[in-house]
Every structure is written in structure tokens, then in C-alpha cells.
Amino acid sequence: MSAGIAVIGGGMSGMAAAILLAQAGKQVVLLERQERIGKKLLLTGNGRCNISNTVMGTSFYRTEYPEKLAEILAYCTSETELAFWNRLGMEVREIKGGLYPMTNQAATALDCLRFRIEELGIEVRTETYVEQIRGNKGNFRILYRQPDGARQSEDGFAAVLLCCGGLAGVYKEREQNGYLITKEMHHTVRKGHPALVPVTCAEDMKAIAGVRVQAKISLFCREKLIASDEGELQLNKDGISGIPVFQLTRYLDDLKDAVFEVDFLPYLEEASLSEILYKRYDAMRERSLEQFFAGWLQRKLTLYLLKRSGIKADKCVEAVSLKQLNRLVSEMKHCRFTPTALGDYRQAQVSVGGIPLSEVSGTMESLKIPGIYITGEMLDVTGACGGYNLHFALACAFAAVSGIIG
Numbered sequence: 001m002s003a004g005i006a007v008i009g010g011g012m013s014g015m016a017a018a019i020l021l022a023q024a025g026k027q028v029v030l031l032e033r034q035e036r037i038g039k040k041l042l043l044t045g046n047g048r049c050n051i052s053n054t055v056m057g058t059s060f061y062r063t064e065y066p067e068k069l070a071e072i073l074a075y076c077t078s079e080t081e082l083a084f085w086n087r088l089g090m091e092v093r094e095i096k097g098g099l100y101p102m103t104n105q106a107a108t109a110l111d112c113l114r115f116r117i118e119e120l121g122i123e124v125r126t127e128t129y130v131e132q133i134r135g136n137k138g139n140f141r142i143l144y145r146q147p148d149g150a151r152q153s154e155d156g157f158a159a160v161l162l163c164c165g166g167l168a169g170v171y172k173e174r175e176q177n178g179y180l181i182t183k184e185m186h187h188t189v190r191k192g193h194p195a196l197v198p199v200t201c202a203e204d205m206k207a208i209a210g211v212r213v214q215a216k217i218s219l220f221c222r223e224k225l226i227a228s229d230e231g232e233l234q235l236n237k238d239g240i241s242g243i244p245v246f247q248l249t250r251y252l253d254d255l256k257d258a259v260f261e262v263d264f265l266p267y268l269e270e271a272s273l274s275e276i277l278y279k280r281y282d283a284m285r286e287r288s289l290e291q292f293f294a295g296w297l298q299r300k301l302t303l304y305l306l307k308r309s310g311i312k313a314d315k316c317v318e319a320v321s322l323k324q325l326n327r328l329v330s331e332m333k334h335c336r337f338t339p340t341a342l343g344d345y346r347q348a349q350v351s352v353g354g355i356p357l358s359e360v361s362g363t364m365e366s367l368k369i370p371g372i373y374i375t376g377e378m379l380d381v382t383g384a385c386g387g388y389n390l391h392f393a394l395a396c397a398f399a400a401v402s403g404i405i406g
């Protein structure tokens with residue numbers, strides 16, 4: 001008979017919650033289905049682990065419940081967060097607003113979490129796949145499966161934290177996760193999609209593959225603007241990628257009738273662009289189109305945009321009609337790509353969907369089963385790139401622990 005608290009899932013929110021609970025004097029057991037805790041953390045931020053951001057707020061998250069989210073985020077201010085990492089021995093540094101371990105290595109964050117877990121004597125059981133939770137607040141029973149397939153159970157847990165993550169990432173056993181546990185508790189699990197992923201497009205992009213360019217990208221659905229972002233766009237042979245594309249995939253619920261519009265020259269108003277083009281046109285009439293654009297646009301991009309505008313690249317400038325020139329301006333400012341598929345969950349950094357925030361309290365307690373706490377990516381809150389998802393996971397841990405210890 002255990003009298004402690006069970007934390008299911010050794011990801012960011014589970015490890016942090018276990019540490020905070022143990023620091024508050026609670027007896028904790030951390031159950032993880034993989035052979036090691038924190039595996040996903042090593043992949044974050046391209047191996048650098050963007051833990052948070054100096055600019056924080058609900059606007060960086062996709063959620064229907066911004067007020068509840070604000071309540072949760074308030075448990076983890078930047079001071080609280082820095083104090084948390086510092087207590088673990090990790091120094092943090094800022095790069096363009098993003099917060100990273102001083103070493104710039106995700107392994108550092110994981111090492112510091114693991115060392116603290118050991119130091120606090122937290123019992124960690126890996127390769128323990130939790131399948132069901134029974135009972136009530138004060139006496140929960142956990143049913144789990146071990147690597148040899150043997151099913152076991154343990155009861156007497158005062159509270160259970162479900163920190164099982166979403167569907168994104170690299171799991172060996174993706175057919176089941178914490179959602180099956182919460183479904184049995186009559187929680188809603190909203191169907192979603194992979195997010196912060198590359199997008200496959202219908203257009204033939206072979207000619208432009210490999211180009212990276214600063215651009216503004218907007219997502220339209222049935223011609224209604226859904227969201228925009230600016231940053232380095234990557235053009236691949238079968239679609240588009242890069243941080244601004246990733247950000248918009250959080251809103252790409254329906255591929256049908258969706259379109260991305262790229263502004264390749266976001267720093268220039270359309271009228272100014274036309275003016276520059278006309279001036280250059282007058283000054284360089286005898287040049288070839290390729291020469292006309294040299295020193296201004298990347299060559300591959302020039303050729304691609306000319307093709308899309310129906311202009312032959314080997315033409316001389318004066319052979320281009322005003323109509324064609326205007327078409328070219330339009331392609332430079334409103335180049336459209338039709339999404340046909342999102343990258344899969346293995347490529348995704350996060351998943352849209354999950355348990356609505358309306359089904360937990362401001363301290364992450366299930367409103368269906370008191371004593372159960374749900375954190376992090378299991379919830380239907382999707383942060384932007386830039387440290388917002390790890391920050392949300394940590395904020396949930398703080399909120400849940402505050403709810404438990406009062």
C-alpha cells in the first residue's frame with residue numbers, strides 16, 4: 001500500500017511535477033513507459049532545448065480558453081522558472097528572446113532534471129506502461145503493463161498526475177497513450193492533427209527546392225485570413241517548411257479550401273515594389289531578365305517566379321509587357337501554395353487536440369475525477385515555436401503541484 005502520489009509520464013511536465021512534489025516533502029513515484037525518462041527533451045530545439053521565452057502570454061497559444069490558460073501560466077512567471085532551473089543547477093541564457101541551457105544542449109536540461117530526481121530520492125520506474133486508473137481521490141489504483149507483457153496493479157495513491165504528452169514525437173508504442181486512460185474517465189479527447197510540421201503542397205516545386213528566404217506567410221481558408229507569420233521560409237521539392245510554416249500548421253485543421261500565400265518581399269509595399277520594378281525596367285531595357293533580377297532576388301527564386309508569371313527567363317526586359325510585369329509583382333507578393341498534406345506525428349513537434357482546458361481546474365485537476373491532474377501536451381493547448389510548449393508543460397507542473405500541496 002502506497003501513500004504517495006503517482007506521476008505518469010517522465011516528460012517535461014512529469015519530471016518537473018515529481019521534483020516539485022518531492023521538494024514539498026511528498027512521496028512520489030514516476031512511471032514512464034519508455035526505457036528512460038525525458039527522451040523527447042533531447043530532441044527539442046534541434047538538440048538545444050528552447051525551454052521558454054522572455055516574451056510570454058496567451059496570444060502565443062492556440063486555445064479556446066485564454067483566461068484559464070492565463071491562470072495556469074501565472075503559476076510560472078519568468079522569475080519562478082529561472083529559480084526552478086537554477087535550483088537544478090542549470091544556468092539559462094537568452095538567444096533572440098528564446099531561453100536555452102547555458103551549454104546550448106538539451107542534454108544539459110535533462111541531466112539537471114535527472115540529477116535532481118536522484119538527489120530527491122524519487123522512485124522512477126521505467127518500461128512501465130500505465131493502462132488504467134481506478135478508484136477515487138485518496139485511494140487510486142494504477143494498472144500497468146511491464147515489458148514482458150505482465151499486467152500488475154498498485155493501489156493507495158492519494159493523487160495521480162497524468163503527464164503523458166500528446167501524439168507528437170517518437171514513440172515506439174503510439175497506438176496507445178494517456179488519452180485512453182482519460183477517455184475511460186469520460187474526458188473529451190478532441191481529435192486534432194500534427195502541428196509545427198512541414199507541409200506538402202500541390203505545386204511542382206522541384207525548381208525551387210533548397211531555397212531559404214525571409215518571407216511573410218499567410219494562411220487562408222475559404223479566402224478568410226486565419227493567421228500570418230514572418231521568418232525564414234524553406235522551399236522543399238514537395239512543399240514548404242521553416243518556422244513560419246510550422247507556426248501556421250497549428251491552425252491548419254482542414255486542408256480543403258486552405259491556401260498559403262507567400263510574400264517574398266514583406267519589407268516592401270506592393271506599390272513601392274511596382275515602382276522599383278518600373279524604374280529598373282526603364283533603366284535596364286536591354287538586359288536579360290536573369291540579369292535584371294541579379295543582385296536583387298535569389299536566382300532560383302527569380303526563375304521560379306518568372307515561370308509562375310508566364311514569362312520566359314531568356315527574354316530581354318523590353319519584351320516583357322506591363323501586364324506580365326504586374327503579374328510578376330503579384331507573384332512576388334501573393335505567391336500561393338496549396339497544401340495537400342501535413343507532415344505526420346513523427347515529424348511534428350506538437351499535436352493539436354486533446355483534452356479541453358474547460359475539463360480541468362486552474363490547478364489542472366480533472367473536473368470529472370477529483371484527485372486526477374492532467375498536464376502539458378495532453379491538453380488542447382498548442383504553443384508556438386519559441387519555447388512556449390515546454391514552458392506550458394512546466395507551468396502545468398507548477399499549477400498542479402500548487403493544487404495538491406495547497
Ligand SMILES: Cc1cc2nc3c(=O)[nH]c(=O)nc-3n(C[C@H](O)[C@H](O)[C@H](O)COP(=O)(O)OP(=O)(O)OC[C@H]3O[C@@H](n4cnc5c(N)ncnc54)[C@H](O)[C@@H]3O)c2cc1C
Pocket residue numbers: 008009010011012013014031032033034037038039040041043044045046049050051052128129130131163164165166168169170176177178348349350375376377378386387388389390391393
Ligand atoms: C522534435 C521536437 C522538438 C521540440 N522542440 C521544442 C522546443 O524547442 N521548445 C518547446 O517549447 N517545445 C518543443 N517541443 C515540444 C515539447 O517537447 C512538448 O510540448 C513537451 O515535451 C510536452 O511535455 P509533456 O510533459 O506534456 O509531454 P512529453 O514530454 O511528451 O512526455 C510524456 C511522457 O509520458 C510518457 N507516457 C505516455 N503515456 C504513458 C503511459 N501510458 N504510461 C507511462 N508513461 C507514458 C511518454 O513516454 C513521455 O515520456 C518539441 C517537440 C519535438 C517532438
